[in-house]
Amino acid sequence: MARPGRIGEFELIARYFAPLARGFRGAGNLQSDNAFLAADARRDLVVKTDTIVAGVHFLADDLPARIAAKALRVCLSDLAAGGSTPFVYQLSLALPSNWTEAWVAAFARGLAADQRRYGIVLCGGDTVVTPGPLTVTITAFGRVARRKGLGRAGARAGDELWVSGTIGDGALGLLVAQGGLRNLSARQRASLEDRYRLPRPRTTLGPELVGIATACADVSDGLLADAGHIASASSLAVTIERSEVPLSVAGRAAVAADPGLWPNVAGGGDDYELVMAVPRRKHAALEAAARRAGVKVTRIGRFVRGAGVELKAGAEIVLTARKGYVHF
Amino acid sequence: MARPGRIGEFELIARYFAPLARGFRGAGNLQSDNAFLAADARRDLVVKTDTIVAGVHFLADDLPARIAAKALRVCLSDLAAGGSTPFVYQLSLALPSNWTEAWVAAFARGLAADQRRYGIVLCGGDTVVTPGPLTVTITAFGRVARRKGLGRAGARAGDELWVSGTIGDGALGLLVAQGGLRNLSARQRASLEDRYRLPRPRTTLGPELVGIATACADVSDGLLADAGHIASASSLAVTIERSEVPLSVAGRAAVAADPGLWPNVAGGGDDYELVMAVPRRKHAALEAAARRAGVKVTRIGRFVRGAGVELKAGAEIVLTARKGYVHF
Incomplete structure (x- = not known):
């Protein structure tokens, strides 16, 4: 995931490869x-x-x-x-x-x-x-x-933003693998590193979301970036309330000791959780689906008219995603 | 296409990857x-x-x-x-x-x-x-x-072996690219090198073969190897008559000057022609299909009971394919 001083992956795809996919609707313009x-x-x-x-x-x-x-x-x-x-x-x-x-x-x-x-x-x-x-x-x-697959486009203003599991463990686990977060217990460090090294894809939850979520992505580029991808593909803005973002025990300990880790938690990648837009009237259906899948889901924000993605602590904006988040 | 002193690609696939494909019939055991x-x-x-x-x-x-x-x-x-x-x-x-x-x-x-x-x-x-x-x-x-796709298995004893276009140009073109075949004219050398550098897949002929060929492969590993793949997948042997193998003008000039090039012609790869098994009663249909596709096809051999692949010049066997031809 080098970051060369050139155009990033998303611009590269938009400029050179999306035109090659124009003739096929199922490519969703990449x-x-x-x-x-x-x-x-x-x-x-x-x-x-x-x-x-x-x-x-x-x-x-x-x-x-x-x-x-x-x-x-x-x-x-x-x-x-x-x-x-x-x-x-x-x-x-x-x-x-x-x-x-x-x-x-x-x-x-x-x-x-x-x-x-x-x-x-x-x-x-x-x-x-x-x-x-x-x-x-x-x-x-x-x-x-047929035609029930979920994509990034499809969220509507007023839909709420939900995530599965816990967020930030992938990026914090990378820090552990690099020798950081030494203030955590050995057990906490091991659990974070394991989350970084071995994704647990939410394969039981995904199929349950059909007919419930209006849009869905996995958290591979980072919560802000991937929620932002849904927002931009749906021509909306999304705001996330930081206090609602679900953290693991180890993740809570890490940010309690160093709140400067929040950009890693919300901006880092490799969580492989699902982030989704869900209309308010589908709450009960979502919670039943999550129970069937054996996965916790948490409401962390909402989609509104506009553009961009904001992480808020109450009224204060604490983080925004860079436009065209580069992951290579 | 290095040839390490280890098991080759086909053994590697058979030993480690084919077992992973057992649960899916459409994989054809790889x-x-x-x-x-x-x-x-x-x-x-x-x-x-x-x-x-x-x-x-x-x-x-x-x-x-x-x-x-x-x-x-x-x-x-x-x-x-x-x-x-x-x-x-x-x-x-x-x-x-x-x-x-x-x-x-x-x-x-x-x-x-x-x-x-x-x-x-x-x-x-x-x-x-x-x-x-x-x-x-x-x-x-x-x-x-549905269910009309052609594979390597399916040839029957008595079926004849046909190929499209001309054979050997890919391997001879590689020799040209490496500075060889200097006795050929500049034009012949250029035409061979072009065949090596830029495959011309037989996309018009392939779909026409449905209902006519009983098995088909492309010539990417070499005529003997790919005809041999059809034979082994169909539990048969195949014999090829060398004098029937269609050569380009440049290919004919090359083997006339140096008959030692025959192993390259029949054993080298990168021709991207089609090699197929066709029952005798389908000759007229095959020739009509080839005309519609604008591609020449030539009968070069036949499938018989047994195992293996032989290139013959009359009664003499001049070349056999190595078992498990390695192309990496």
């Missing part, structure tokens, strides 16, 4: 993470591609099974945000020239474990050798009832 | 290049992923539009072999850290030109920065009538 294709008479396919590179998106010496899980789960998180149930995936594996069969065996065991956990099956792919770092690209397919 | 998914009430999706790496699959200083074309066309060739018509694709672009906006713009122009040429549209993807070489992964989707 403003959503997912593409939507017809699957059969009753269902659509939700399609998501993610690439992770050793030394950029994960540590090169990480366990092969954990790299496999990360590669698959970042896609599963987007499929969940689309309201879909995991189906099949394609795997492209670019192996460094010093690859070993033992490494591939452990990587495949990691995939097998996650296939069982999430109910998804490999359906094809490619394997090459690269002079560069290990690079894993997964294109994952989920299924959702 | 023995075909393509996966098949339901597309709608009447059609299937044919899905193919290919990764190309700078310095491995193309020269790092190649023109960006040509890299874009190569990445897309190697997938289109497989979609054609599946009998499908191009539909949409996902693009994952891992840019080296010194990427420039001008390079991306030219790459996108190359994609745009091929989108018009082949009737395919971008539907999503991912863009990352890598410390390694430029790496392009495309997952392409074609459409074919």
Whole structure:
């Protein structure tokens, strides 16, 4: 996630790649993470591609099974945000020239474990050798009832902003992995680092949100950025009340000791929670859906006319998202 | 396409990845290049992923539009072999850290030109920065009538082996690019090198083969290897008569000057022609289909009971494919 002094990923996509997707409505002008294709008479396919590179998106010496899980789960998180149930995936594996069969065996065991956990099956792919770092690209397919898939566009003024689980653990876990947050207990540090290293995509909640949420995204770029993506795709503004943002025990301890960590909590990425717009009249349905999924959901803000995203503490604006948040 | 002293790509797939695809019939046990998914009430999706790496699959200083074309066309060739018509694709672009906006713009122009040429549209993807070489992964989707897609399995004893176009130009073009074949005319050398650098997938012929061919593959690993893949997936042997293998003018000149080039012609890759099994009673239909597609087809051999692949000159066996041909 280098930040070169050039145009960022979102501008790059808008300027050069969105025009290439104009002829296909299911691409949503590349403003959503997912593409939507017809699957059969009753269902659509939700399609998501993610690439992770050793030394950029994960540590090169990480366990092969954990790299496999990360590669698959970042896609599963987007499929969940689309309201879909995991189906099949394609795997492209670019192996460094010093690859070993033992490494591939452990990587495949990691995939097998996650296939069982999430109910998804490999359906094809490619394997090459690269002079560069290990690079894993997964294109994952989920299924959702025809035309019922959730995207970033669709929120309406007055809809409330909800999130699943707890926010900020991914970014705080990265600080722990880098040797920071030494004032926390060993157990708190371990729980944060684990959240950073191994996404837990909300695959049980996502499909339950169909017919309830008007828009949904996963928190991969950071709460403010991803809530902001929903707002901009829906031509709205969104305000978030900081005191409502759900934190883990470790996250609460971290910001209590150092309130200067709030930009990490609200602006950092890798939480892989779901953030969604929900009309007020759907509260009871949302809470029932969350109970069925076994996931906590919290109301943290609302969508209003306008543009932009604000984090507020009462009347005070404490943080705004940069326009066109860059994550590469 | 390094050949490490380890198990090859086919063994790697069979041992570690095919077991991961057991739960999904459309993956065909990963023995075909393509996966098949339901597309709608009447059609299937044919899905193919290919990764190309700078310095491995193309020269790092190649023109960006040509890299874009190569990445897309190697997938289109497989979609054609599946009998499908191009539909949409996902693009994952891992840019080296010194990427420039001008390079991306030219790459996108190359994609745009091929989108018009082949009737395919971008539907999503991912863009990352890598410390390694430029790496392009495309997952392409074609459409074919429900359960009519062509795979490698399906050939029957007695079926004849046909190929489109001319064979060997890709491998001979690689020799030219490396400074070889200096006895050929400048024009012959240029035509061979062009065939190597820029695949011409047989997208008009592929869909015409539905209901005619019993199995089909594209010639990407080499004629013997790809005919052999059809034979082994169909539990048959295949014999090819060398004098029937169609050569271009430049290809004929090359092997006339040096018959030692035959292993390159029949064993080298990157031709991106189609090789197919066709029952005798379908000859007229095949020839009509080839005329509609504007592509020449040639009968070069036949499938018989047994196993393996042989290139014959009359009664003499002149070349056999190595078992488990390695292309990485």
